[in-house]
Each structure stands twice: as C-alpha cells, then as structure tokens.
Amino acid sequence: MAGIVGYGAYIPRYRIRVEEIAKVWGADAPSYKKGLMLREKSVPAPDQDTITIAVEAAKNALKRAAIPPAKIGAVYVGSESHPYAVKPTGTAVAEAIGAIPDCHCADLEFACKAGSESMFIAFSHVKSGEMEYAMGIGADTSQGAPGDALEYSASAGGAAFIMGTKDVVATLDVQYSFMTDTPDFWRREYMHYPRHGGRFTGDLAYFKHVRGGVEGILKKSKMKPKDFRYCVFHQPNGKFPTRMGKELGFTEEQYRAGLLVPTLGNTYSGASPIGLSAILDEAKPGDRILMCSFGSGAGSDAFIFTATARLPKIQGRARKTRDYLDTNPVYLEYGAYTKFRRKILKNVED
Amino acid sequence: MITPPVVRRNTPQRYRLEANKCAKCGKVFFPPRLVCDACRGRKFAPVTLADTGKVVACTVIRTPPTGFSDLSPYCMGIVELKGGTRIQCQIADCEPERVKIGLPVTLEFRRVQEDGESGVLAYAYKAVPAR
Missing domain, CATH: 3.40.47.10 (Thiolase/Chalcone synthase)
Incomplete structure (x- = not known):
C-alpha cells in the first residue's frame, strides 16, 4: 500500500x-x-x-x-x-x-x-x-x-x-481536494510582496476551503473526528487552525502536536507539511492522522494517514x-x- | 565572479561532498584528484564525506572581498570531518567570536555566492555549530 x-x-x-x-x-x-x-x-x-x-x-x-x-x-x-x-x-x-x-x-x-x-x-x-x-x-x-x-x-x-x-x-488511506477560484491573496509578477484581501482571507477563503477539505475527506472515508489521534491544518497563525479544529469537532489534544505556528510562524508551503512531520515524530503504530492544507487562490488538499509498526x-x-x-x-x-x-x-x- | 561553468564543475563536491579514495593506499582527496600525491596511484573509488566534525582552525574576516560585505564579519575555518578529512569553509549561524578550536559543527547546504541581482546562484556546504 x-x-x-x-x-x-x-x-x-x-x-x-x-x-x-x-x-x-x-x-x-x-x-x-x-x-x-x-x-x-x-x-x-x-x-x-x-x-x-x-x-x-x-x-x-x-x-x-x-x-x-x-x-x-x-x-x-x-x-x-x-x-x-x-x-x-x-x-x-x-x-x-x-x-x-x-x-x-x-x-x-x-x-x-x-x-x-x-x-x-x-x-x-x-x-x-x-x-x-x-x-x-x-x-x-x-x-x-x-x-x-x-x-x-x-x-x-x-x-x-x-x-x-x-x-x-504511514499508509495513505484517503486523499481529497477542494478548490474554487477565490482571489483572497496574491502576488503579481515582479512584485516583492504578496497582497491580501484582509478579512476576506478568513471565512470566505481559509475557513471555507479547510472546512470543505476536511468535511469532504470525512465523507469520502466515512470517518468522524473522533476516529483520529492527530490532525493538522494549514497554520497561517494560531487562531485560524484552532478555531477551525474546534468548529469541525476536533479537540486540542488532537491538534496540539502539529500546531507549531506560535513559535514558528507561517512557513506558507511548509506549514501543514512541517506540522505533519512533528506529528510523525511522536505518533505510534495505528495512530490515524488527518492533514488538511490550504492555499490561497484557493484550495485545500486533505490526506488521511495511518502510522505503521515501522x-x-x-x-x-x-x-x-x-x-x-x-x-x-x-x-x-x-x-x-x-x-x-x-x-x-x-x-x-x- | 561565479559563472555557470564553475557552478556546474564544482557541483559533485559542493552539493554532495563527493571525494575520492586512492585504491592503492587509501588516501582520501577532497576535492577529488587524478593522481595520488602519496603513492602516485591513478585508480580511485568515490566516497562521500561525513557531514559532521569539529573546527581545527578559524579566523574572522572583517574586510571581505566584493560580494561578501553583507556577511561581514564572518568566520572562515578548517573543519576536520569524521573520518579525518579536512575542509575549508565558512562557519555560519553564530557570532564569529563564539567559534573556537574544537567546536562541534554540522555541514549544511547554503547559498555561498551570487552573481549580482540577476546572475547565477552558487550553493555549497557551510559549517554551523551543532545544535
């Protein structure tokens, strides 16, 4: 597998x-x-x-x-x-x-x-x-x-x-993606810094797509939040992933290991993957892990993994x-x- | 000045720490050589150097050459890697005054030179204090 x-x-x-x-x-x-x-x-x-x-x-x-x-x-x-x-x-x-x-x-x-x-x-x-x-x-x-x-x-x-x-x-059990065309954050050619839509980056971008990714993969896998030992979402700041986790029915115990942003900051493309690496550092065989990224523009990729004896x-x-x-x-x-x-x-x- | 041919020519050593070992006497050369200076052997086997070691000599550069002024002051040193091979490189990620003989270091992949704002970038190893 x-x-x-x-x-x-x-x-x-x-x-x-x-x-x-x-x-x-x-x-x-x-x-x-x-x-x-x-x-x-x-x-x-x-x-x-x-x-x-x-x-x-x-x-x-x-x-x-x-x-x-x-x-x-x-x-x-x-x-x-x-x-x-x-x-x-x-x-x-x-x-x-x-x-x-x-x-x-x-x-x-x-x-x-x-x-x-x-x-x-x-x-x-x-x-x-x-x-x-x-x-x-x-x-x-x-x-x-x-x-x-x-x-x-x-x-x-x-x-x-x-x-x-x-x-x-860690076996990859299920994967699912959720996309729309949403201009919440961008950087045009030759520009040094990105621009963003302020509060528009919240409900209509991050929360809509992470929710779409997580709910989609839960439906596809026929699983519930309680079926997971760990979860990690894209972490642009500490507030977004913790609010998202709670709204989706996950507990602090599930997202604590992968939540690095308070002392790491937002590593953009590295954010949820680094969170997953921190979870894999401590996961035990049989632990099920849910990861859901978010990228402005906008979309989310969700994965379900299960740690093996190796x-x-x-x-x-x-x-x-x-x-x-x-x-x-x-x-x-x-x-x-x-x-x-x-x-x-x-x-x-x- | 760094140029694309120079970058490409140095890639095996600078990217992957590829050395060669004399098949006759076992002496390791970095960068690789065509003739062993110990036994005149011409047959070599490729070896990869260790990426950990210790500082055996160091100096602080306060008047850097063109292209390195942003780094000043910085420390250059000779690092003895596990296995005994000695290499020269920058010792980064710390105040130069902190670098002492015997400091344990790890080699990390870093940007070492760039041809201005629009030219080619050169990458290689630098030593950083072991965390």
Missing part, C-alpha cells in the same frame, strides 16, 4: 519576536500576540533560501527512509519563494541528494498549498506503480511586506516526504522537528532582520 517511507523537516535557527516587529511600527504587540496566537517566527539566515531549506529537509527524509537516492523517481518542490523565476528548485534538490539524473523534477506554486500538492502528485506516481519512490517537498522563505500584518507571521522552514509502497511508515524504528534517525524549533534559537533585532531579509535598499556592489 502506498504511503510515506521517509520524512524530514528543517527550520532555520534565527527568530524574531512579535514585540520586536511591533515596536518599529508602533503597533500593539499584546493584541497581535493574542489575536494571531503568535509569539515569534523563524527567519532564514542571509545564505538560506527555499533551495537550501528543501535540501536539508530532503536529507533528513533520506536518513529516515534509508533508501538509495538514485531510486527516487521524482522530486517536486512546492513554494512561493523559489530563488529563481526561471530555473528549477527541484533539480538543485535532486542533485544535492543524489537523485539525478534518472529523475523527474518540477516546481509547484499554489500559495501555501504548493507543498501538499507536491505530496499529492508524488503519491500518484507510487500508487500507479510508475515509480518506486517519489519525493514531495513544501518549503518557503515567506514574504511579508514591512508593516503589514503578514510581517508578524511570514517565516521560513520546510518538510520533505518520500512516498513509496515498501517499508511504509514508524518508531525510523523516528530517531534524523533530527526531530520540535528539536529544530526549540533548541538554541538566536533572536534578532529588527535591524538585523531587515538585513537578513534584504529589505534594505543598497547601491549595487562593483
């Missing part, structure tokens, strides 16, 4: 606190912290981008899967922040992990859903028998305009999943997601943050 044979995440070391951003813009930090349920976010180092994050996550997935990288037939990377406008991220990742040259690579974009769609396509290849293994990655160095509400949450990180049919650690054997083969998140973070002041994120206009160097 098709499923995940290896998984891995990567989160940069640097962080910035909500208070540090709020004091620059004269905003009320406590209300942001309470309203967004967000304390701090990860920041990529100046030498990190979606390619470097995807490579580190992929290397961790390979450590866990313990398969020859040459057997990976496809590498798909979903992101809103591919370093090149024209030149693939996927080839760099495939080259770095040794999956080249017998490999199909593609970069995907669908706002924050690009990571789960890379997983969706990778699953299709192994389910059909076309490939022995395929890798799906969600990674981002998310953009948020200075002073915009997004600046408090847009962060960096990624997760990679190797799909296959042998030595599966999962505990591979959990410790690579660094765990919570360890990346909690161990020795380095906090930045806003000045260093703007330099790291290249928000300062400079003269061109000779």
Whole structure:
C-alpha cells in the first residue's frame, strides 16, 4: 500500500519576536500576540533560501527512509519563494541528494498549498506503480511586506516526504481536494510582496476551503473526528487552525502536536507539511492522522494517514522537528532582520 | 565572479561532498584528484564525506572581498570531518567570536555566492555549530 517511507523537516535557527516587529511600527504587540496566537517566527539566515531549506529537509527524509537516492523517481518542490523565476528548485534538490539524473523534477506554486500538492502528485506516481519512490517537498522563505500584518507571521522552514509502497511508515488511506477560484491573496509578477484581501482571507477563503477539505475527506472515508489521534491544518497563525479544529469537532489534544505556528510562524508551503512531520515524530503504530492544507487562490488538499509498526524504528534517525524549533534559537533585532531579509535598499556592489 | 561553468564543475563536491579514495593506499582527496600525491596511484573509488566534525582552525574576516560585505564579519575555518578529512569553509549561524578550536559543527547546504541581482546562484556546504 502506498504511503510515506521517509520524512524530514528543517527550520532555520534565527527568530524574531512579535514585540520586536511591533515596536518599529508602533503597533500593539499584546493584541497581535493574542489575536494571531503568535509569539515569534523563524527567519532564514542571509545564505538560506527555499533551495537550501528543501535540501536539508530532503536529507533528513533520506536518513529516515534509508533508501538509495538514485531510486527516487521524482522530486517536486512546492513554494512561493523559489530563488529563481526561471530555473528549477527541484533539480538543485535532486542533485544535492543524489537523485539525478534518472529523475523527474518540477516546481509547484499554489500559495501555501504548493507543498501538499507536491505530496499529492508524488503519491500518484507510487500508487500507479510508475515509480518506486517519489519525493514531495513544501518549503518557503515567506514574504511579508514591512508593516503589514503578514510581517508578524511570514517565516521560513520546510518538510520533505518520500512516498513509496515498501517499508511504509504511514499508509495513505484517503486523499481529497477542494478548490474554487477565490482571489483572497496574491502576488503579481515582479512584485516583492504578496497582497491580501484582509478579512476576506478568513471565512470566505481559509475557513471555507479547510472546512470543505476536511468535511469532504470525512465523507469520502466515512470517518468522524473522533476516529483520529492527530490532525493538522494549514497554520497561517494560531487562531485560524484552532478555531477551525474546534468548529469541525476536533479537540486540542488532537491538534496540539502539529500546531507549531506560535513559535514558528507561517512557513506558507511548509506549514501543514512541517506540522505533519512533528506529528510523525511522536505518533505510534495505528495512530490515524488527518492533514488538511490550504492555499490561497484557493484550495485545500486533505490526506488521511495511518502510522505503521515501522514508524518508531525510523523516528530517531534524523533530527526531530520540535528539536529544530526549540533548541538554541538566536533572536534578532529588527535591524538585523531587515538585513537578513534584504529589505534594505543598497547601491549595487562593483 | 561565479559563472555557470564553475557552478556546474564544482557541483559533485559542493552539493554532495563527493571525494575520492586512492585504491592503492587509501588516501582520501577532497576535492577529488587524478593522481595520488602519496603513492602516485591513478585508480580511485568515490566516497562521500561525513557531514559532521569539529573546527581545527578559524579566523574572522572583517574586510571581505566584493560580494561578501553583507556577511561581514564572518568566520572562515578548517573543519576536520569524521573520518579525518579536512575542509575549508565558512562557519555560519553564530557570532564569529563564539567559534573556537574544537567546536562541534554540522555541514549544511547554503547559498555561498551570487552573481549580482540577476546572475547565477552558487550553493555549497557551510559549517554551523551543532545544535
């Protein structure tokens, strides 16, 4: 049966606190912290981008899967922040992990859903028998305009999943997608930062599509929220996924393990995949997991997984997601943050 | 200046830490060589270096070359990887003053050079303090 044979995440070391951003813009930090349920976010180092994050996550997935990288037939990377406008991220990742040259690579974009769609396509290849293994990655160095509400949450990180049919650690039981054409968040060609529809991004975008994804997959699988040990939804802030979980009938116990956003921020395409990696770090055989992504534009991909007896054997083969998140973070002041994120206009160097 | 041919030529070493090992005397070379300087052997087997090690020498760069001023000050060092091979690389993700001889490090994949705003990007390994 098709499923995940290896998984891995990567989160940069640097962080910035909500208070540090709020004091620059004269905003009320406590209300942001309470309203967004967000304390701090990860920041990529100046030498990190979606390619470097995807490579580190992929290397961790390979450590866990313990398969020859040459057997990976496809590498798909979903992101809103591919370093090149024209030149693939996927080839760099495939080259770095040794999956080249017998490999199909593609970069995907669908706002924050690009990571789960890379997983969706990778699953299709192994389910059909076309490939022995395929890798799906969600990674981002998310953009948020200075002073915009997004600046408090847009962060960096990624997760990679190797799909296959042998030595599966979590079977893929059901998948379902829910889509409409909804202009809630976008970034036009040549623009540095995305724009969004403010409150329109809530009920008519995030909540409508995550609800559609979750209710659709529950109907398709004939399951109920109580049938799951864990759930993870796209997490642009802390408030949205917790409200969504409660409205759909899930409990805090079910979504706690995958809810990383209060100290990670919104890793866009990496958000729900990193949450899933944190769940896989602690899940036990037989645990059932529901994942539902969300991407503006808009749509959700939902998956139901069941952990197998093999999962505990591979959990410790690579660094765990919570360890990346909690161990020795380095906090930045806003000045260093703007330099790291290249928000300062400079003269061109000779 | 970094150019596409240079990026491509260095990819096996910089992306995957590919070295070669002399089939006759076992000496490991990184980057790979065509002739062993110990026994003059010409047959080699490919090996992949470990991605963990420790700092054995370091210095702080405060007057960087063109293209690296955003990183200043930064630390360059020699890292002895598990297995004994020594490589030179930047030691990133920490204040340069924190880098000491013996510091345990991990190699991570990083952007190491870029040809201005519109040119090619070069990636390779950098050492970061083990977390």
